[in-house]
Each structure stands twice: as C-alpha cells, then as structure tokens.
Amino acid sequence: MKINVLINGGNRPRDMERLLKTLMAQNRMLDALFILIHPRDTETADLLKNIVGIAIPYTLICKDQSGPIVAMLKALDLMPCDVVAFTHDDAAPRPDWLGRIEKVFACMPEIVGVGGRDLPASSKFENTPYCDVVGRVTWYGKIIANQHLPCSGARKVDFLSGVNAAYRHDILMATGLNQRLQWQQDTVWYWELALGLALKKQGLKQWYDPDMVVEHFPGKLFSDQKDGYWSAATRKRAQNETYLLLKYLSMFGRFACMMYVLMVGSRDSYGLLQLMRYWPREGSLAFRKFLDALRGRYKGMQIWRFPDNLIRIQRIKE
Known part of the structure; x- marks a missing residue:
C-alpha cells in the first residue's frame, strides 16, 4: 500500500520545519510528499532539502489565484498511490500516525476515509470530559465536529477533520472536490465537510479513531485582520x-x-x-x-x- 501525504502550507517556516521532522520520524515512512505552498513562500524548498533530502520524493505546488482547491486537485492528479493523508503545516502527527492509517485501510476494506483526533497544543484539552458525538451532521443541520475532544472509542462519522484525515485515492478521483466552496487566500472552509457528505450520500463509510492523533499548533493566517475579526x-x-x-x-x-x-x-x-x-x-x-x-x-x-x-x-x- 502506497501512502502519500498532502500538506496545506501557509508560509509558516517554523511550523513547516516541525511538521517535516515529525513526518520523517514516522514508524511507517510515507511514500511521497506533496506540499501546497503560498506564492510568497521562499523557505519551504530549503527546508525540504535539509530535512527530507533524497529520502522520499517530494513535489511543491503553488497556490495561485485559482485557489487552494485547484491546487489540491493538481496534487491529487499527480499522485500514483493508494491512500492520500491530509494535514496542515501547523500540525505534528505522532509517530504512529501513518501506521494507524495503513492498518485501518488494510483491515477494513469497506472504509474509504479515516481520521483521528485534532489535538490542540494547549494541555487544557487533555483532561476534558469524553464527548459522545464526533463528526456528525444532525437532520436539522447542526454540525458537530468535536475532533479536538476525547471520545470513548472509534466509530463511523459523517466527516473528518482536514488536519488529520486520509482517503483512498481512487475514491477521491471518482468523487471529486467541490469547487463552489468559497476560499480566502490560503484557507478554504468546509472542504472536508463537503467531501464527507458527498461520500455519505454514496453510501460510503468513514472511520474516526481517537488514538490516531495529530497535535495542532494553530498558526497565523496571512489574511488575518489586525483587529481580530475577519x-x-x-x-x-x-x-x-x-x-x-x-x-x-x-x-x-x-x-x-x-x-x-x-x-x-x-x-x-x-x-x-x-x-x-x-x-x-x-x-x-x-x-x-x-x-x-x-x-x-x-x-x-x-x-x-x-x-x-x-x-x-x-x-x-x-
């Protein structure tokens, strides 16, 4: 099984450096790396040479005026793989991340998407009570994410967190990504919800494993406003x-x-x-x-x- 990793970068070199180091420390090494970079990003290429080197093949794809979804489509189109794992440059997957992804897809052929906990770096979430509902959309349209909270066990979900998700490549190619979603510079909202609901409509299953952890250090967006409201x-x-x-x-x-x-x-x-x-x-x-x-x-x-x-x-x- 070939697993490629697709990173959505935001020109945050210190965050990218941390992420690349955690990817190179995976117990199960990735087969190829694709990174969506901001047009003003001048440091990621050097980081890749210094940290990744020739250990694994990597490709840089610039997010131009067409938007991040188009850049994601370009990356997916270039991938000869079985599984695509998604994360962000301000994340740090734990060493067993890719191993757990591979195990789910190998043992549960009916699952087309798998994801795990998006754990904020702040320790205050470590001791919060367990939640009962994760990754669900109610019949009246309430979106319940809760991927950052602890839960009692693995389960089927309606959608996954974009910072910690993996999908079968052939399913992505067949289902597509919704280009009618609005985006702002390096951020597109609800692409993972759109994909999850499209998969659910086809009767396909997605799996959430709370032990599949990606630590998240939310970074600053280029388009953040100085007054704190965007x-x-x-x-x-x-x-x-x-x-x-x-x-x-x-x-x-x-x-x-x-x-x-x-x-x-x-x-x-x-x-x-x-x-x-x-x-x-x-x-x-x-x-x-x-x-x-x-x-x-x-x-x-x-x-x-x-x-x-x-x-x-x-x-x-x-």
Whole structure:
C-alpha cells in the first residue's frame, strides 16, 4: 500500500520545519510528499532539502489565484498511490500516525476515509470530559465536529477533520472536490465537510479513531485582520455551510436547518440567540457578525438554487 501525504502550507517556516521532522520520524515512512505552498513562500524548498533530502520524493505546488482547491486537485492528479493523508503545516502527527492509517485501510476494506483526533497544543484539552458525538451532521443541520475532544472509542462519522484525515485515492478521483466552496487566500472552509457528505450520500463509510492523533499548533493566517475579526471569513463560512446543508439535507431538514441557523446559529455564524448572547460582551461587533452571517446565508441559498456543479477531478495541466 502506497501512502502519500498532502500538506496545506501557509508560509509558516517554523511550523513547516516541525511538521517535516515529525513526518520523517514516522514508524511507517510515507511514500511521497506533496506540499501546497503560498506564492510568497521562499523557505519551504530549503527546508525540504535539509530535512527530507533524497529520502522520499517530494513535489511543491503553488497556490495561485485559482485557489487552494485547484491546487489540491493538481496534487491529487499527480499522485500514483493508494491512500492520500491530509494535514496542515501547523500540525505534528505522532509517530504512529501513518501506521494507524495503513492498518485501518488494510483491515477494513469497506472504509474509504479515516481520521483521528485534532489535538490542540494547549494541555487544557487533555483532561476534558469524553464527548459522545464526533463528526456528525444532525437532520436539522447542526454540525458537530468535536475532533479536538476525547471520545470513548472509534466509530463511523459523517466527516473528518482536514488536519488529520486520509482517503483512498481512487475514491477521491471518482468523487471529486467541490469547487463552489468559497476560499480566502490560503484557507478554504468546509472542504472536508463537503467531501464527507458527498461520500455519505454514496453510501460510503468513514472511520474516526481517537488514538490516531495529530497535535495542532494553530498558526497565523496571512489574511488575518489586525483587529481580530475577519468579516470576509464570517461571510464565506456562512455561505459554504448554508450551501452544503441545503444540498445534502432532506426537504424537511432544509426548512428546519434554516430556522435553526437564523434563530440560533453558532459561534462562527451568529443567529439571533447568539447575537443576544454576545451583545453584552461585544456590543456593535456582535451585530456586525450577525449581519455578515446573514449575508453569507443569503449567498449560500442563492448558490444552492442553481444546478449542482460538483467538479470531478480531471487532468489539470500546469
């Protein structure tokens, strides 16, 4: 079984250096490495020469104005492998990461995707209570991730965390990635949710193993705003979320979903209850977040109304 690793880089050389060292320390060595780099990244190539050298083949793919999804498609198209493992440059997989991935795919042929815990570097999550629900989307559209929390055991899920996931390459090529998702510079929101729901719709199974751990050191994004609030991010997250939920939920579920997101919402996309909850603390900023979420919801509904355009992976020439 050949396993390639695909890294989404964000021009964070110290983070990339840590990641490359953890990959080279894997008990089960990867077969090839593909890295999506920012156009202004001038250090990753030197890091690869110094840390990876000629031990394994590697390929650098620049994320241009076409967006990160297109760069991912280019990388996937170049891979002669059985399994693709995804992670980010601000992550550090534990030494048994690739070994656990290989074991699941070898022992469970019905599984097309496997992932594990996205453990924040802060130790405060080590002693938190176990959660019962991981990687699920409710019938009314509530997205429950919880991949950063401990849980009682391995289980089937609806979607995986993009920082700690692996999929069978042939399934990725057959299913494709959704290019209607909005992105911002080096970040695309909900691509793993879109892929997970597309696989679930086909009746394919994904597996979550909490012992398959990737430690996460969330790094700074190029497009972060100085005031700590990123208006475009809120709109685009809400747009992607709304579009995907309307696309995959039942007719009754769509109605219930729209009521839920408008009345309740989430910490990333405020509804009325979230607006009232955060108003005493954030004041007018809470109202600004609420309006941005509404704009994103409206745009997501507009996109959903048009015929689906899930782009299947095709030969993409450089």
